[in-house]
Amino acid sequence: MKPNVAAAKAELSHLDMDESPATIRNKSRDFFWYSPVLKAEMDHLEADFVVNPKSEDEIIEVLKACYKHDVPVTMRGGGTGNYGQAMPLAGGCVMHVTGMNKIKEIGLGYVVAEPGIIIKELDTELKEKSGQELRMVPSTYSQASLGGFIAGGSGGVGSANWGALRDLGNINRLRVVTMEEEPRVLDFTGEELHRVSHAYGTNGIITEIEMPLAPAYDWVDLFVRFDTFRAATEFAGALAAEPGILIKLASVYAAPIAHKYFQRVKAHVSESDHLCGVMVAPHSMDGFKTLLDRFDEGEVIYRSDDVKWDRHPGPVFEYGWNHTTLRALKFEKDLTYLQVRYGDDIEKIMEAYETFSNDLYMHLEVMREGAGLSFAGLPIVKPLDKAGLDKLVAAHEKMGCLIFNPHRYTLEEGGRQAADQRQLDFKREADPKGLLNPGKMITWDEPDFDYSDMYSYAGILPKPEAAE
Numbered sequence: 307m308k309p310n311v312a313a314a315k316a317e318l319s320h321l322d323m324d325e326s327p328a329t330i331r332n333k334s335r336d337f338f339w340y341s342p343v344l345k346a347e348m349d350h351l352e353a354d355f356v357v358n359p360k361s362e363d364e365i366i367e368v369l370k371a372c373y374k375h376d377v378p379v380t381m382r383g384g385g386t387g388n389y390g391q392a393m394p395l396a397g398g399c400v401m402h403v404t405g406m407n408k409i410k411e412i413g414l415g416y417v418v419a420e421p422g423i424i425i426k427e428l429d430t431e432l433k434e435k436s437g438q439e440l441r442m443v444p445s446t447y448s449q450a451s452l453g454g455f456i457a458g459g460s461g462g463v464g465s466a467n468w469g470a471l472r473d474l475g476n477i478n479r480l481r482v483v484t485m486e487e488e489p490r491v492l493d494f495t496g497e498e499l500h501r502v503s504h505a506y507g508t509n510g511i512i513t514e515i516e517m518p519l520a521p522a523y524d525w526v527d528l529f530v531r532f533d534t535f536r537a538a539t540e541f542a543g544a545l546a547a548e549p550g551i552l553i554k555l556a557s558v559y560a561a562p563i564a565h566k567y568f569q570r571v572k573a574h575v576s577e578s579d580h581l582c583g584v585m586v587a588p589h590s591m592d593g594f595k596t597l598l599d600r601f602d603e604g605e606v607i608y609r610s611d612d613v614k615w616d617r618h619p620g621p622v623f624e625y626g627w628n629h630t631t632l633r634a635l636k637f638e639k640d641l642t643y644l645q646v647r648y649g650d651d652i653e654k655i656m657e658a659y660e661t662f663s664n665d666l667y668m669h670l671e672v673m674r675e676g677a678g679l680s681f682a683g684l685p686i687v688k689p690l691d692k693a694g695l696d697k698l699v700a701a702h703e704k705m706g707c708l709i710f711n712p713h714r715y716t717l718e719e720g721g722r723q724a725a726d727q728r729q730l731d732f733k734r735e736a737d738p739k740g741l742l743n744p745g746k747m748i749t750w751d752e753p754d755f756d757y758s759d760m761y762s763y764a765g766i767l768p769k770p771e772a773a774e
């Protein structure tokens with residue numbers, strides 16, 4: 307089946323379309339360039355056209371026309387995905403949904419909104435109108451869309467208390483449109499949510515979202531300095547584990563990250579200082595200080611409710627999650643990163659810290675997981691080529707760490723390294739022609755792929771030389 311792009315475009319010409327080549331190129335790109343490997347492989351990718359639907363009806367029109375003419379469709383929200391999720395591997399249509407940005411209902415403990423709303427705008431309105439806020443947001447809060455977060459993200463600021471997006475109760479309901487001759491509109495709750503959450507828009511288009519809310523607070527941002535990485539890590543873990551202290555963020559930056567890459571923090575730390583960045587609810591500050599006093603080391607060098615620094619550092623969460631790497635990249639363009647899950651084993655983290663000290667600077671985020679905690683690692687990795695990165699990944703896996711490989715564009719390689727049967731089953735039903743974000747789900751293209759040899763997958767992209 308050969309796509310007939312011209313016919314699809316002609317049928318959709320009454321909708322808001324971007325015609326300028328520069329805009330089409332821009333809207334075909336996300337934060338894939340974070341990875342030197344993806345940068346080399348994906349830089350040339352471009353959609354044939356971009357359409358900006360303003361309603362579910364317009365989305366259905368786009369899907370019907372593209373289905374009829376066999377044109378691939380890749381969704382785009384804020385375009386901040388760092389795995390190349392929103393990049394059209396097979397060209398075709400990019401559907402940009404930030405024009406679908408209405409808040410439909412705010413209730414006690416929940417909000418119903420359209421997928422294109424920018425998370426910061428949603429949160430600001432929630433606070434103003436109801437004194438509530440989203441439980442968790444990505445650190446790209448001011449650029450990312452709600453739909454893109456659900457389809458491409460995993461957790462973030464708030465996960466220290468609420469866990470990951472995939473955890474039960476962190477998404478209430480998703481309304482999804484299928485890619486068929488006559489698209490169906492389905493409402494998913496419960497186990498069905500896993501069909502389309504974190505599926506990169508490969509098996510359905512999210513058109514309405516109901517999210518749970520938490521009370522909003524004027525969070526106190528703090529930086530706490532430590533002499534040792536172990537003490538900083540133990541403190542962040544203990545803080546997140548303390549049931550009576552409400553926090554939203556507990557990040558750990560091993561030396562010399564803060565001194566080297568955090569411009570506005572640099573004057574207040576030395577090269578050997580390890581730092582925690584935390585967000586604490588105002589009513590929990592007494593508990594926070596009491597816990598810190600129980601540690602032999604740990605000095606608060608910054609708090610947002612009593613700023614003594616000449617230059618305001620901005621929100622502490624914009625130092626955490628993937629923003630740590632972003633800040634480092636501003637200083638050293640060749641740096642890169644990994645996404646690791648260590649579980650709750652601090653000794654394993656210390657082993658990784660020692661073992662990989664020549665290759666990377668440790669950066670941790672504490673997340674709640676089930677009844678306990680898990681440490682996510684987003685270390686800053688010194689310049690390495692693809693083979694070097696693969697070696698580093700293999701060494702982590704040998705140590706028992708789970709890698710969410712950010713140098714790969716498929717769902718499986720960037721995820722839990724296994725086929726997700728629920729996502730595949732739904733794709734078979736909802737996208738029979740395989741037109742939604744093609745090439746991102748290995749199990750669709752190669753149902754018999756052997757995941758024990760994970761990184762042998764060749765992908766659907768030609769090598770960059772061949773793409774010239």
Ligand SMILES: Cc1cc2nc3c(=O)[nH]c(=O)nc-3n(C[C@H](O)[C@H](O)[C@H](O)COP(=O)(O)OP(=O)(O)OC[C@H]3O[C@@H](n4cnc5c(N)ncnc54)[C@H](O)[C@@H]3O)c2cc1C
Nearest residue numbers: 383384385386387445451454455458459460462507512628
């Ligand atoms: C500096 C930086 C920091 C980050 N921090 C975090 C973080 O803290 N936590 C985190 O989880 N991620 C983080 N990310 C990754 C990314 O920002 C988040 O996943 C973000 O929420 C994506 O939102 P977006 O609107 O930009 O999505 P996009 O990049 O536009 O899209 C993401 C994916 O969702 C699909 N999609 C978009 N809209 C829809 C829809 N309506 N229906 C179906 N599919 C859709 C796209 O096709 C794509 O596959 C970070 C990235 C960067 C570069």
